[in-house]
Amino acid sequence: MSLDPWGNTFWSLNALYIHDGVSKRPHVALSDTVHASGYFNSFILAERPRLLSKPIDELLVKMRLGRPGSLQSFDAVIGSADGSIPVAFEVARQTDCRFGYTEKQGDGRVLRRFDVRRNRLVLVVEDVITTGQEAVKTIMAIEALGGQVYPMIGTLLSLLSGETLATPVGELPVVALSRTGFDTWSVAECPLCRLGSRAIARPRANWKDLTTSLK
Numbered sequence: 001m002s003l004d005p006w007g008n009t010f011w012s013l014n015a016l017y018i019h020d021g022v023s024k025r026p027h028v029a030l031s032d033t034v035h036a037s038g039y040f041n042s043f044i045l046a047e048r049p050r051l052l053s054k055p056i057d058e059l060l061v062k063m064r065l066g067r068p069g070s071l072q073s074f075d076a077v078i079g080s081a082d083g084s085i086p087v088a089f090e091v092a093r094q095t096d097c098r099f100g101y102t103e104k105q106g107d108g109r110v111l112r113r114f115d116v117r118r119n120r121l122v123l124v125v126e127d128v129i130t131t132g133q134e135a136v137k138t139i140m141a142i143e144a145l146g147g148q149v150y151p152m153i154g155t156l157l158s159l160l161s162g163e164t165l166a167t168p169v170g171e172l173p174v175v176a177l178s179r180t181g182f183d184t185w186s187v188a189e190c191p192l193c194r195l196g197s198r199a200i201a202r203p204r205a206n207w208k209d210l211t212t213s214l215k
């Protein structure tokens with residue numbers, strides 16, 4: 001297991017779990033059909049809001065948005081509920097912008113409680129980007145209301161193999177604090193199940209069970 005510096009920080013805060021190959025340790029059922037060797041639980045940071053301050057500050061520097069004068073370039077910061085809500089809130093707080101989040105509706109996402117201003121730039125941020133499909137749905141919700149998507153996405157952790165995401169508004173760079181990865185498989189192909197490792201569903205709700213088993 002190799003962790004980059006922020007991956008190491010998330011790990012030491014117990015917000016990142018990565019299976020180490022020991023069969024007695026559990027792994028993650030992301031859904032009925034997808035299993036993973038790891039999980040990022042951003043709520044471990046969000047439950048103590050001060051813990052979010054530094055990573056968001058560094059993310060903004062990495063996105064070159066941390067300097068005064070560059071902050072007026074977008075009007076609002078939007079994340080995808082639930083995990084991205086505290087991240088978007090902290091980015092909006094540090095950049096003195098409006099904040100909001102999209103919620104699931106059918107197969108898509110909508111801005112149910114927030115609005116975007118027509119033709120104003122909206123920055124999309126996430127806690128973790130796995131396939132990027134939630135961010136894509138959030139972008140579609142912003143576009144549907146006439147907002148313009150800022151040409152860059154920020155996230156604490158990215159599992160994408162590349163550094164960009166294909167979206168309806170083009171290929172957008174994804175700026176991530178950490179790219180510490182873990183694997184996902186269909187259940188039928190999950191090597192950890194084959195190894196005899198137990199799969200734990202709803203990892204956030206069962207975080208203690210997942211991260212303290214046999215440690």
Ligand SMILES: [Zn+2]
Pocket residue numbers: 027035036187190191192193194199
């Ligand atoms: Zn499995």
